[in-house]
Amino acid sequence: MKPVVTRFPPSPTGFLHIGGARTALFNWLYARKTRGKFVLRIEDTDVDRSTRESVDAILDALAWLGIDWDEGPYFQTERKEIHNRYIDKLVASGHAYYCSCTPEEIDAMREQARAKGLKPMYNGKCRERGLSKAPGTVVRLKTPDSGVTVVNDIVKGDTAFQNAEMDDFIIRRSDGSPMYNLAVVVDDLTMGINTIIRGDDHLINTPKQILIYQALGADLPVFGHVPMVLGPDKARLSKRHGAMSVSEYRDMGYLPDAVINYLVRLGWSHGDQEFFTRRDLIEKFDLEHLGRSAGMFDLSKMTALNAKHIQAKTPAELGPLFLPHLQHLGIDAPDDVFTHQVIETLQPRSKTLKDMARAARFYYVDEPEMDEKAAAKFLTPEMADMLNQAADAIESLSDYTQPALETVFKKIMADFNLGFGKIAQPLRVAITGTTVSPGIFEMLLILGKEKTVQRIRRAAGRM
Template structure:
């Protein structure tokens, strides 16, 4: 069996978006599943709109997602000689010809066809004139006058295109620049691409590309055209649905593994399973279960899946991802034992890393600021003695784990006659400044005895000052 070689060919006219990332992912998974090759090609022939900033952003997004490439990146603007060589061969072998018809003449041909109720097309005027290359000549592919071109597609099945509706299309502009369809086919042939998974918006180009393959005497690759991703209202995906660049999802605190998991499930299934880890996706991915209907993008499902991935990972695995989000809040932190302890307390209740960073902020504060409403309710003058009592008892513990803490609180409950909630809420406000936090015991353990006791004593002083 030949080595599977797939590719991803983004145009650097903007950032990497959800649809492009999903296409890259399908090709990458198929290559990895089969121990094949994944090629990255930058289709930058639209020089007016292509930018280095976009190239860098695309590469950065792919690296963050962990979609690594085995070959490339190639740039089409550096491959003109290769395209010209193939175009010259097509002309020499009679599969293509020079045409000097002006745009006005071609438009007139199309209008004439429309007037006859036919498809507006170039009428082949220069096909048999034997023109030589000139300053204003384009090159057209000589397409069949009869028969059909069949696209065998692993997703959509077979689709037949009537050759009479495919005109002799341009493969090289008068400037010498190769047209998209020619460049793509030559790239795929010379790079050995034998499996092409792409959006079904490219299906209209496929019959033309097949004719170029045939003219060049090259075998056809396997084609798979996957439906577009739609919004939850079944409209074309836009920013209001969540169609942001991949980099935006990173900023919002999504994990790369969660976004990959979600993107795969937008167009592929493995029974009813929703949660996949990366290696599991590589092992289970196949082409037979690529969906024929459009995937519906749902931010709520992405948030839920991200939360599951956060819960599944070890704190040390999340540390490097969390630290930049803490930095965005002005918090200097390292992926150390302290931060990993903090993460452990927040994993069960964090949907994103941004949410986790916000929830973690109090751990890193030198001085706690009390929310006015919380302080008014729980840090009253009469609460001072209770807080000092708890601070002293906690300080006396030789073992600061949860068991000894629970025993200590039972004793204080007996001595004061107060329920656990009446004790825990003032302590929570004392340590965090708010009424919402991780569990009291796990929070104290993560914060450490010294900081915990210090904060409780400061809160007791605050209570006294309110008298």
């Protein structure tokens, strides 16, 4: 049995969006699961719209997702000579022919067909004329006049297309450039692609591609056409449903492992399991459980899954992903033990790394930004004596540990006849500037005695 070879062939006319990322993921996972090969091919034949910026953005997004490739990236425009060699072979074998019909003649043929209630299509005028290559000629594939072309699809099952409804379609333009369907088949053949998983919007091209395979006497690959990704309202996914570019999710603070976990579950299932590590997906992914119904993209569900992935990672694993979000806030911090401690205190309550960075800001600045509403409510004149006593007691500690801090707070609670909550909130606002933070003790220990005392005194002074 031949090793599995899959591919992802994005068009560089924009950024990598969710649907394309999911297609890449399915092909990559299957190649990794079977220890096969994953090929990246840039289909840049739309020269007017293809840009290097889009190529770079696609490569960057795939790298961030952790989708690596074994071959490529190949560029379709660089393979024109190969495509034309196969076209010439089809002409020589009688499976294709030159056509000199003008666009006006083709339009007239279509109008005549419409007038008779038939499908508007080319009528095969040049099919048996035996024309040679000349200026203005195109090359058409000689398609069967009758019978059906069946797409054996591992997702959708068998779909039959009537050959009589397919005209002799063009495989090379008059300027010598190969058409998309021909280029795709030749590239897949020459690259050894034997498994093609793609969106079902490509299903309409598949019977034409099968006819090209058959004309070349080549074996067909395995086809699997997966339904599109839709928004929560069941409409085609668009920007109104949330960010569209994969890179936007990175900037919003999502983990690559969470994104691929969510994307794969939009069209594949493994029982009721929702949370998957990357290793889980590689071990368990299969083609048999690709779904036939469209996946509904829901940003809130991906966010909840992202929170679980944040909690499942070690602080050391999160460090390199977390620091860029701190840098976006103007904080340049090293990936060190202190940062790992900071991350650990924030993991249980962070839905995204962007949230985590905002919540971590107070650890790194000399003076935290004060929430005036929180200050007005908790940093009252009545609390000044309590805060000053807390600062004095903490400063005098020779052993700055949680048990020592607990002893300090118990004495303050007794001296001021206050419950822990009544002293914790003023302390929290004094230390962080807000009423929401990690646990008091873990926060004070990471911040250190000097900064803790400094902030408490500064808050007491503002009263």
